[in-house]
Amino acid sequence: MTSHWHVPEATDPPPHRPILSMRDVRRDFSGAPALAGLRLDIYQGEFVAIVGPSGSGKSTLLNVLGLLDTASAGTYLVQGTDVSGLSERQRAELRASLFGFVFQDSHMVGRDAAARNAVLGLRARGIALSVQKRLVMPALHKFGLAHKAATPASLLSGGERQRLAIARAVIGAPGIVLADEPTGSLDTVNGGLVLVHLRELHATGTTVVLVTHDPGIAAAADRVITMRDGLIVGDTGSATVHSDAPVTPGDSSASYHLARRIHHEAADVVADALSALTVRPAKALLLVLAFLLGSGGLVAAMGLSESAAVKVSARIDAAASDEVRATREGGYASWDAVTEDLQRSKELSSVLEAGVLAELSAAIVQPSTFRPGSFPEQPVFNGAVRVADSAYLRLQGATISFGDASLLDQSFGGPVAVLGQDAAIQLGIARPGPGVVIWLYGEPVPVVGIIENPGRDPMLPGSVVVGVGSYPVTSRVAASLVLRTDPGMPAAIAEALPKTLSPAETGAVTVQTVADLRDLKHGIDADLGRLVGIVSIVLLAIACLSAGTTMYLGVLARSSEIALRLALGMRRGPLAGMFLLEGAVVGVLGGTAGAAVGMGAVLLYASTEGWAAVIPWYAALWGIGAGLASGTLSALYPALVASRSNPAQLIRA
Numbered sequence: 199m200t201s202h203w204h205v206p207e208a209t210d211p212p213p214h215r216p217i218l219s220m221r222d223v224r225r226d227f228s229g230a231p232a233l234a235g236l237r238l239d240i241y242q243g244e245f246v247a248i249v250g251p252s253g254s255g256k257s258t259l260l261n262v263l264g265l266l267d268t269a270s271a272g273t274y275l276v277q278g279t280d281v282s283g284l285s286e287r288q289r290a291e292l293r294a295s296l297f298g299f300v301f302q303d304s305h306m307v308g309r310d311a312a313a314r315n316a317v318l319g320l321r322a323r324g325i326a327l328s329v330q331k332r333l334v335m336p337a338l339h340k341f342g343l344a345h346k347a348a349t350p351a352s353l354l355s356g357g358e359r360q361r362l363a364i365a366r367a368v369i370g371a372p373g374i375v376l377a378d379e380p381t382g383s384l385d386t387v388n389g390g391l392v393l394v395h396l397r398e399l400h401a402t403g404t405t406v407v408l409v410t411h412d413p414g415i416a417a418a419a420d421r422v423i424t425m426r427d428g429l430i431v432g433d434t435g436s437a438t439v440h441s442d443a444p445v446t447p448g449d450s451s452a453s454y455h456l457a458r459r460i461h462h463e464a465a466d467v468v469a470d471a472l473s474a475l476t477v478r479p480a481k482a483l484l485l486v487l488a489f490l491l492g493s494g495g496l497v498a499a500m501g502l503s504e505s506a507a508v509k510v511s512a513r514i515d516a517a518a519s520d521e522v523r524a525t526r527e528g529g530y531a532s533w534d535a536v537t538e539d540l541q542r543s544k545e546l547s548s549v550l551e552a553g554v555l556a557e558l559s560a561a562i563v564q565p566s567t568f569r570p571g572s573f574p575e576q577p578v579f580n581g582a583v584r585v586a587d588s589a590y591l592r593l594q595g596a597t598i599s600f601g602d603a604s605l606l607d608q609s610f611g612g613p614v615a616v617l618g619q620d621a622a623i624q625l626g627i628a629r630p631g632p633g634v635v636i637w638l639y640g641e642p643v644p645v646v647g648i649i650e651n652p653g654r655d656p657m658l659p660g661s662v663v664v665g666v667g668s669y670p671v672t673s674r675v676a677a678s679l680v681l682r683t684d685p686g687m688p689a690a691i692a693e694a695l696p697k698t699l700s701p702a703e704t705g706a707v708t709v710q711t712v713a714d715l716r717d718l719k720h721g722i723d724a725d726l727g728r729l730v731g732i733v734s735i736v737l738l739a740i741a742c743l744s745a746g747t748t749m750y751l752g753v754l755a756r757s758s759e760i761a762l763r764l765a766l767g768m769r770r771g772p773l774a775g776m777f778l779l780e781g782a783v784v785g786v787l788g789g790t791a792g793a794a795v796g797m798g799a800v801l802l803y804a805s806t807e808g809w810a811a812v813i814p815w816y817a818a819l820w821g822i823g824a825g826l827a828s829g830t831l832s833a834l835y836p837a838l839v840a841s842r843s844n845p846a847q848l849i850r851a
């Protein structure tokens with residue numbers, strides 16, 4: 199320590215080039231100067247203590263020196279480079295490669311192990327993993343923390359955390375260590391230890407600048423700068439033999455590497471986003487649930503509308519200008535009764551063909567290629583299952599390949615099935631043949647044909663059609679008679695049919711022509727889809743809002759971690775990415791669960807209504823996409839807040 203005051207003048211011949219040099223540097227906060235025009239040179243290898251009363255500007259000076267904060271006016275050169283000309287990114291890179299920081303409150307990523315915290319700065323600089331591994335244990339050992347390597351930083355004692363902060367600051371052998379009251383929160387023993395470490399570091403050539411209130415620590419420094427009211431009022435001057443050699447990290451393998459840095463940043467972004475979720479599982483679960491409800495509703499709305507629309511439009515198409523459908527109230531007791539009605543209706547003049555069609559619930563029939571129980575996770579069939587005869591297929595103009603539709607009408611010991619092309623693909627059946635069966639109600643049913651052309655029934659491609667032959671009737675059959683008439687005759691046939699089929703009680707027969715069916719289009723089914731759709735969009739908006747609020751609070755709660763990452767040189771883009779990814783992951787999880795729940799709801803609703811559930815293949819993607827989009831959207835503002843924050847201010851907070 200020297201005894202003479204040395205306040206260099208601009209006219210002084212520069213003895214050596216300083217590594218940090220300030221001229222007329224000001225830092226104003228709301229018009230009031232925290233630094234009121236400083237002139238300061240710091241040379242490589244110095245051990246400088248900054249002292250002064252509270253509020254005199256010590257921390258502000260340290261923050262500006264370390265590029266955590268920007269001067270409002272004046273010139274600041276780091277290794278001869280004017281930092282006012284650097285971009286935010288260049289400042290971050292310079293900060294990461296030149297400075298090591300020790301803060302008063304040893305900021306840590308609390309959920310991460312001590313070892314991972316120790317290498318945080320190395321990661322920000324893109325130091326190779328092998329080098330990180332080589333450096334971390336000796337550093338922890340040096341600071342008496344080897345046995346705590348795997349302990350989460352939040353569980354360390356105050357002294358241990360501060361030693362870890364120093365280990366983190368020095369592990370990459372930075373040219374300059376800046377420490378803001380590093381012993382402020384420690385007892386005498388731990389404070390003394392910290393000072394010993396800083397002196398050892400200085401002995402290896404590192405420049406150390408520390409802010410302290412402790413006269414003992416100030417006395418241990420080679421140069422003491424005294425501040426008052428934002429000005430330097432005393433400087434014991436530099437005693438060190440200065441070197442002009444450029445400041446480089448002590449370990450050449452620990453040099454800055456952009457590609458690896460980006461790689462580490464990407465890995466950190468993913469790991470941190472995921473660990474932020476797993477560390478607060480209850481919060482994550484609630485967010486997932488919010489997105490689940492929103493996107494689940496959306497998928498359900500799509501399925502319901504589509505099922506309703508297909509059901510309605512199928513009928514309307516079918517009932518063009520030459521089709522009449524009739525049903526009997528309460529259905530039929532047996533297939534013989536159905537056949538009887540078919541025969542009678544065929545006797546009407548102008549009826550060209552009469553067929554039969556009954557819808558079955560796919561959820562109950564459970565079509566499958568696999569014997570029940572033989573395959574643990576059987577895919578759910580999402581087409582329609584219908585009972586029909588060959589006349590129905592004929593009058594729809596449908597044609598069969600690889601088989602014979604008339605087998606549908608025969609009873610030779612059990613039902614047979616023909617498959618629509620989409621249904622066949624879904625069930626994994628390429629063509630019918632001996633031994634090719636599907637399982638319905640847990641019983642094997644031979645496949646006797648594939649529908650090549652669905653004619654005018656748009657539901658046929660996705661349908662499993664079971665023959666009427668000997669299809670078991672367990673309860674009453676809700677079958678429809680489908681009649682093909684001479685063109686223009688449906689109205690006349692519709693008049694005559696009830697009298698023909700049920701002369702005693704014409705009301706028991708319901709006849710549908712195209713006019714009746716058009717009304718169906720505006721029926722409650724489509725409205726239900728629309729309603730669920732609107733509700734789900736509202737739910738998604740609420741999910742977005744609540745997730746956004748929760749994440750914003752999360753950003754505030756993690757301000758110490760954010761400050762640390764920025765201070766260590768993490769760029770703002772990846773920092774924002776970390777929060778966006780967290781939102782996206784929550785959204786995708788919620789969206790995926792929502793898609794599953796939504797599809798389940800459609801299947802359930804359709805089966806209770808006796809419809810064929812039609813879930814468009816893209817519904818699940820929509821559900822997941824809605825979750826992803828709303829999750830990311832909700833994280834947008836919090837991410838912006840995090841990435842725009844000023845590390846110096848956060849550290850102060």
Ligand SMILES: Nc1ncnc2c1ncn2[C@@H]1O[C@H](COP(=O)(O)OP(=O)(O)OP(=O)(O)O)[C@@H](O)[C@H]1O
Pocket residue numbers: 227228231232250251252253254255256257258259847850
């Ligand atoms: N982000 C900020 N916003 C507003 N005012 C600030 C901010 N940072 C510092 N100041 C003000 O600048 C002045 C200097 O603060 P600084 O923290 O640098 O002093 P200090 O000498 O380090 O004080 P202490 O020893 O108490 O930590 C104070 O008046 C403080 O209120």
